[in-house]
Amino acid sequence: MDPTTKINLPESELERVVIVGGGFGGLQLARKLAKSDFQVVLIDRNNYHQFQPLFYQVAMSGLEPSSIVFPFRKLFQGRENMFIRMAEVTHVDTSAKQLQTPLGHCNYDHLIVATGADTNYYGNKQLERLTLPMKSVSEALYLRNSILDDYEDALTTPSYQDRQELVDIVIVGGGATGVELAGSLAEMKTHVLPKDYPELHVQEEFDIYLVQSGDVILKGMSAGSSAKALRYLEELGVKVILNNRVTDFDGRLVTLKDGRTIPSQKVIWAAGVKGMPIPGLPEEAITHGNRLAVDRHNRVAGTDCIYAIGDVAYMEEPDFPEGHPQVAQVAIQMGEHLAKNLRYRHLRGEVWEAFSYNDKGSMATIGRARAVVDIPKPEFHFGGILAWLVWLLVHLFAILGTRNKIFVFLNWLYNYINYNQSLRLIIRPRRGTDTSAG
Amino acid sequence: MDPTTKINLPESELERVVIVGGGFGGLQLARKLAKSDFQVVLIDRNNYHQFQPLFYQVAMSGLEPSSIVFPFRKLFQGRENMFIRMAEVTHVDTSAKQLQTPLGHCNYDHLIVATGADTNYYGNKQLERLTLPMKSVSEALYLRNSILDDYEDALTTPSYQDRQELVDIVIVGGGATGVELAGSLAEMKTHVLPKDYPELHVQEEFDIYLVQSGDVILKGMSAGSSAKALRYLEELGVKVILNNRVTDFDGRLVTLKDGRTIPSQKVIWAAGVKGMPIPGLPEEAITHGNRLAVDRHNRVAGTDCIYAIGDVAYMEEPDFPEGHPQVAQVAIQMGEHLAKNLRYRHLRGEVWEAFSYNDKGSMATIGRARAVVDIPKPEFHFGGILAWLVWLLVHLFAILGTRNKIFVFLNWLYNYINYNQSLRLIIRPRRGTDTSAG
Structure with missing residues (x-):
């Protein structure tokens, strides 16, 4: 596409916040700004949010992809200040405050890098x-x-x-x-x-x-x-x-x-994973694990009006001198916090508040009816079937959308009773000549 | 693959029935022979049965593919005489009674061609x-x-x-x-x-x-x-x-x-559609719409121990002098009938019975809460919401598997109440470098 093409967005007197990536952090931020006095543009290479903690169940034929992803457009129906564009951001020009995408370029007043992390092969x-x-x-x-x-x-x-x-x-x-x-x-x-x-x-x-x-x-x-x-x-x-x-x-x-x-x-x-910063950001901002060094306001080092949240951000705070773990909770809390800073403090000219992570604990499930849970405050660890039930509930509530909650719950129930899901299907979208119906 | 490789199947004293295609006809036949005194081999290019009448709802984001397909292996769990192979049959040698597939060759005593029909572009x-x-x-x-x-x-x-x-x-x-x-x-x-x-x-x-x-x-x-x-x-x-x-x-x-x-x-x-006969079948058997001419026992003209059922078969009977419509009911009835002829009459050396189609009627749905239904005997037509409810029930009962029935029903219910499914997702299986989680 002609690089002079402008991505098709309405002119507005509102400041434009462009969020790149609709994972846990970007989505949380977008939702909190969806009724604000910003024009919000969410750019993602997919048209849906993905619930990463359950990818492994999709891989194991336990759940359908559609049960753990959710289309952005449905989420933002009726939000007139929200614009969703499906594209890959290929470059940012920080002096012109402009992003490049295959759909054309897009100017921003505030840019949020919420591009997450990708698999790290350590150069192999x-x-x-x-x-x-x-x-x-x-x-x-x-x-x-x-x-x-x-x-x-x-x-x-x-x-x-x-x-x-x-x-x-x-x-x-x-x-x-x-x-x-x-x-x-x-x-x-x-x-x-x-x-x-x-x-x-x-x-x-x-x-x-x-x-x-x-x-x-x-x-x-x-x-x-x-x-x-x-x-x-x-x-x-x-x-x-x-x-x-x-x-x-x-x-x-x-x-x-x-x-x-x-x-x-x-x-x-x-x-392992590595951060996926947008090409064009200053070299000196890129730090441990290819992440972007940010201050306590999530501002990317050496930039103006560019913020990073979630897995791609590297923030040190007294309790986390080596940065936060790259988990959903951090991304969600950063998204929510930055939204507040933009919406309440920036627009009113007030002093921004520093982010601090509230660790609610961590958990992992190991097969059927077994899990481990760590709660930090007060420190408490437990495992077994109780931990597994806690794991189920926490994940069920975290999934977006009532339909998805119901479908995941029914799938789990069916699986638990039957030991035997019927999703072991090899399906690939294909253009033509693929019939075998008798 | 080396053409001398034999497809890996256990030796058996039972006669081997090879069914090519697990659509409505092939699957019905396989199910009826699953506990019989035959060794039954079902070959399909997919590992699942597809419920064709609802493809359009998948295309329109109304249903997930997994709700209207069913894995063969799950269906035949515990059936010791059944063998399932995922492969495309590329050729049949009728004199050697042998099929060629990319997995190797496979001999048969009885071959059932249930390969169905594919889109017909009339040569364009x-x-x-x-x-x-x-x-x-x-x-x-x-x-x-x-x-x-x-x-x-x-x-x-x-x-x-x-x-x-x-x-x-x-x-x-x-x-x-x-x-x-x-x-x-x-x-x-x-x-x-x-x-x-x-x-x-x-x-x-x-x-x-x-x-x-x-x-x-x-x-x-x-x-x-x-x-x-x-x-x-x-x-x-x-x-x-x-x-x-x-x-x-x-x-x-x-x-x-x-x-x-x-x-x-x-x-x-x-x-339009055209039959998909297996290459190697005698030219003279191929007739109207690229279908295989069969007698009232579904035997393919000019062959021995080769039968065709469903959309790929062309059978004339007094009530249907120009062949049957290419619909699921014909395929299912042919599959069931041929299974009886093989299982009861062939194995006992009895005279085979001729097939005759029992037309139970036809229906189509047009959007939300509207459909048309024709019942042939006694002749009766109706439309509107009653027809739509009949359409829903008939399709719900025809879908394989309790889980699928429940999930399709819930999706329909959700859709009917909400006018608004959340399956508008562009998902493609991809090997790597596709992350955009924030």
């Missing part, structure tokens, strides 16, 4: 090309299709060694994503796959590996919860490999740092 | 390349994504003429698919789009055209029902063009036989 191009990430609902769906495709292929693979590559799965990274995925995969192996694939020797042949570089899983949680989660995973049959790293993967064989090898075609990379 | 390669078909759930999903993508693009298209191409939709074919799609699109235009896209002039600018070559729509139905359906569509604002045909389409402009032109980038082709 081969791992980037050959392993599977899970940082979007599209990637989760791709992973689901890959897993199911490989089980189908295993049926017609007579050699034991070749079959191992298809049915063994290696998960790299012992954070919440890796642990929840491993637990869920282990449940599927026990309860679903033997019934779906009676021709395969599921219990004997299917292995799930979880490789973690440190000596604990769920590093950010309490020692007690980490240990409990490890025990849960091992009870479920997951082979947890601690203090090790994947050093090489050629698409068929995984090599670990200690020289051990695992034959597998599917390596799920959940070993 | 340009229309095949540029129009959108809707004969699978993947195609319906692609259509949904295209429609939503184009509305997004319309927002940033300042020229009225260019915008017309993006928002106007031309449906070709006045059969049930075209009519139901047009009705559903008209409801979306009235109730949903103005709220989602307040920046666009939906009522003034968005047009839905239905082009039908004959002088009635729903040709197979009674004259009364056809007329009623036409009136319903026109009340909903659909521009129905009768006695006309699309003669040219260059991707941006549709030209009709009478010289009229319509600017549109989206032409949905629902104008």
